Amino acid sequence: MIPQSGPGFPGLPGQPADGVAPLQVPPAPRAGSGTVLNVLLITAASVVVVLVGFFLFAALGSEAFILCGFLALIPLGICLLGLHWIDRWEPEPRAALLFAFLWGAGVSVAITLLLGSMVNEVLMTLLPLTPADVIATVVQAPLVEEAAKGLGVLLLVFVRRSHFDGPLDGIVYAGTVGAGFAFTENILYFSAALFETGGVSLQLGFVFVLRGLFSPFAHVLFTAALGAALGLAVRKPGGVRILIGFIAGLAAAVLGHMFWNGGMALVYDDFFLFYFLLQVPLFALALTGVAYLRRAEQRLTRERLDEYAAAGWFTAAEVDMLATRSGRRQALRWAGGFGGRPTMRTFIREATNLALTRQQLVSGRDPRANAAREDRILDALTRTRTRLLQTAGAPQRS
Incomplete structure (x- = not known):
């Protein structure tokens, strides 16, 4: 059974290892056209x-x-x-x-x-x-x-x-x-x-x-x-x-x-009076707003990854690792011990993109394109995790 998170919430793809087939979606538009547009x-x-x-x-x-x-x-x-x-x-x-x-x-x-x-x-x-x-x-x-x-x-x-x-x-x-x-x-x-x-x-x-x-x-x-x-x-x-x-x-x-x-x-x-009475407080207010938005994005990442964990795509420990700054730092230090730091960075980036793509689906934004993108990210994330674990288990050269 595909988990639900509330009325009208899009169903999450099930983990293939759990015997649940991934959500089938129409093929996404070819990425080549977007690449050409970016280059132009x-x-x-x-x-x-x-x-x-x-x-x-x-x-x-x-x-x-x-x-x-x-x-x-x-x-x-x-x-x-x-x-x-x-x-x-x-x-x-x-x-x-x-x-x-x-x-x-x-x-x-x-x-x-x-x-x-x-x-x-x-x-x-x-x-x-x-x-x-x-x-x-x-x-x-x-x-x-x-x-x-x-x-x-x-x-x-x-x-x-x-x-x-x-x-x-x-x-x-x-x-x-x-x-x-x-x-x-x-x-x-x-x-x-x-x-x-x-x-x-x-x-x-x-x-x-x-x-x-x-x-x-x-x-x-x-x-x-x-x-x-x-x-x-x-x-x-x-x-x-x-x-x-x-x-x-x-x-x-x-x-x-x-x-x-x-x-x-x-x-x-008086420039200096203007600077310290008006410009500095404005800059401080902007920094406060950015800090708030960063924390909100971290909370959103955890919420969405928790939903994937409930569907079997992540363990609770992985969510803690991916959705907190301390967890990411610890994960990168661990991966650096066996040369897997770049792969860990990829794993973190893909998981974050997955959470934000899920948020777009929940908001009803571009459902066909985002459902296809979700499917692609899950496939890539699974491959990255496998590569990371293989690197961690490989014997290290002295």
């Missing part, structure tokens, strides 16, 4: 990045481009390390993260450069009494930049649907887009400071400290608001939910960006 998207985004790079190289000159590009790598590294920390429980596909970065560093910058001045003219017509610098900085830049970045996150919702599971995934994808955009934008800001004084000076150092060390996560935070909203929207099926999530998230990102750019007026243009 990454290639197109890479071409745009190269074009933007050539544009900056021609506009700034080789020395300024190389120096400012090197400086921009430092805040980029800080952002990517932070996003990696967020993404440790269920790492997103590297190809999707690469596309997110390329979109942010190239496509969103190109959209901003092409549309920014036109939108600025329209806003100046609509707001004739507003100072031009306020329109450009506080209104136009947040609108155009967040829309340009947000389109990349929205595209990922549709092309990487099976890996866009919730708000934490949305934060990681959107944050990577924001990190890419900030990287290119920092090159422009650093070069402006360089040219303003005619060379390396305290001005360049001051801009680097403010943008690169004090607030490297600014664009990450703005776009992450949109990613979180889309992540909440995709938990249940429905295109209208995605549209509402995109609009709500874009509004939050734009408002946050507007507040960031214009907030110093609230504290009489």
Whole structure:
């Protein structure tokens, strides 16, 4: 008998060893088409990045481009390390993260450069009494930049649907887009400071400290608001939910960006007062939210794997190992003793993907595709467990 977990809960495939045949599902769409699409998207985004790079190289000159590009790598590294920390429980596909970065560093910058001045003219017509610098900085830049970045996150919702599971995934994808955009934008800001004084000076150092060390996560935070909203929207099926999530998230990102750019007026243009009274608490609030979402994802993993354990796919000890950080660390240490650490990492990743796929099935999202994906993951997980146990039992070379 296939176990149930409540009214309308999809039946779990039974363990073949228990004499229960796995759930039969229609064959999934061929994976090749998705791979081709991913390659095309990454290639197109890479071409745009190269074009933007050539544009900056021609506009700034080789020395300024190389120096400012090197400086921009430092805040980029800080952002990517932070996003990696967020993404440790269920790492997103590297190809999707690469596309997110390329979109942010190239496509969103190109959209901003092409549309920014036109939108600025329209806003100046609509707001004739507003100072031009306020329109450009506080209104136009947040609108155009967040829309340009947000389109990349929205595209990922549709092309990487099976890996866009919730708000934490949305934060990681959107944050990577924001990190890419900030990287290119920092090159422009650093070069402006360089040219303003005619060379390396305290001005360049001051801009680097403010943008690169004090607030490297600014664009990450703005776009992450949109990613979180889309992540909440995709938990249940429905295109209208995605549209509402995109609009709500874009509004939050734009408002946050507007507040960031214009907030110093609230504290009489005192950057450090603005930073410690407003920016630091905002960053702390964001960290608290991320920590909460990470714990929620861990709890969800345990709940779903417990259901597979009840159906015979895992032992209780395996669930403890796979659904807790301490259990994973202990498992990796054990596997490292016989050279099985990479296989254990695969086992952990497959189990986590299985739990999140099950959650999508429970939510009624893409039932045919997710049922087929569940079946494939169970087959792969069984093979990985067998390989892991064979490696553990093999005699070790001295």
